[in-house]
Amino acid sequence: MLWTQRTPAKPTTSLHSYVSNLRGILEPDRPARTPSRILVSSPEGYALRLDDDAVDAWRFESAVRRARAVSCAEAGPLLDEALGLWRGDAYGEWGPGSWADGEIARLDELLLMAHELAMASSLGVGRPHEVVPTAEAHVRRHPLREEGWRLLALSLWATGRQGDALAALRRAAAVCAEELGLDLGARLVELERAILRSDLDVLSAAVPAPATPSTSIAVVERPSPAAVPVVGVTGAPGVPAAVGSGAAPASPAPFVGRHRELEVLEQAAGAGLGGGAVALVAGEGGAGKTALLARFADSLRARGWTVVAGRCPDDAGVPAAWAWTEALGELARLLPPEHVGPLSRLIDPLGATVPPHGDATAGRFRLHTAFARWLASAAARCPLAVIIDDVHEADAAQGPTVGVRTDATACRSPSHST
Secondary structure: OOOOOOOOOOOHHHHHHHHHHHHHOOOOOOOOOOOOOOOOOOOOEEEEEOOOHHHHHHHHHHHHHHHHOOOHHHHHHHHHHHOOEEEEEEEOOOOOOOOOOOHHHHHHHHHHHEEEEEEEEHHHOOOHHHHHHHHHHHHOOOOOOOHHHHHHHHHHHHHOOHHHHHHHHHHHHHHHHHHOOOOOOHHHHHHHHHHHHHHHHHHEEEEEEEOOOOOOEEEOOOOOOOOEEEOOOOOEEOOOOOOOOOOOOOOOOOOOOOHHHHHHHHHHHHHHHHEEEEEEEEEEEOOOOOOOOHHHHHHHHHHHOOEEEEEEOOOOOOOOOOOHHHHHHHHHHHOOOOHHHHHHHHHHOOOEEEEEEEOHHHHHHHHHHHHHHHHHHHHHHOOEEEEEEEEHHOOOOOOOOOOOOEEEEEEEEEEOOO
């Protein structure tokens, strides 16, 4: 509709005059009596014929479309350019209830998709620290968009904040339940399961590990002839990669550097073959401790060692001694104990029967004795390494909490185990 109020006496003549004036503005250098190339006549009336890059909305949509079809490294610049075209709201001068409502809604949805694609691209090139604040702001503004919650949880997980990632997904579940009366979508449910299982294949597929930062080595405690050797590796901030639990972990990203740290761990393994050893890997969150232990575990497995691993999650609902439950559950599949007995509390805490009431101290003594005998028996068959990740989050049943972020690996030989 061209006239919202009173129609002119000669509307067709007025329309032709407006079109002629508009053509002169759009093509000031067009020779007289030559056809217009921009505002053209068509069977339906008049139409604009513009190049694809002549309208910022079209350029934005084209850039987003191309970003979806290329790698994360290539998508980043395209999305930066696309988002840079926005100034205020789409068709902001018209407002709601106008002829542009449909196009406004379409462009607004495309804008949210572009922001989410940009965050996913940053994750895909190994920059999760940059995504965390952006994703947090995104879900606060748009709490019903599950993709925003997924990107927030992934970025938190990739920066070593597993507990915060689970908390974010629980916030998403609460929003969905309260606002929509619905459960989480399938992708968020699968992500939550992957975090709880420490399935780092899922994390590595979305957030590849960057180059490893520089590190330094420090001796935590000097070994003595009568003691089990203890060595330490101290790391600098970075981004963690993957560590396996039993089976060899996936290593989708190349592992570079860390030669000196690996040498220290190899010395601990050598000491383990001679009577047992314990190594502590310490550093700030994201220093690459997990990636270092994953590579070390790969090396041990290649030489015939049995390697099992467990984690100390920081979630309040995790059962006591969960790291040992994970590690020993894997060991039970590889080298099962001759008699399960009290070990069922560690191997299968969900299926274990509740023991009768009695002396708790005696029960712990029986558990620890059976545990030590089993490790001795397993180490007698082949060299054994037990990796405990995130020791700083350990509860009282797993071990003392240390003041720095640490992981630990214990190496045992066939001739000696404690």
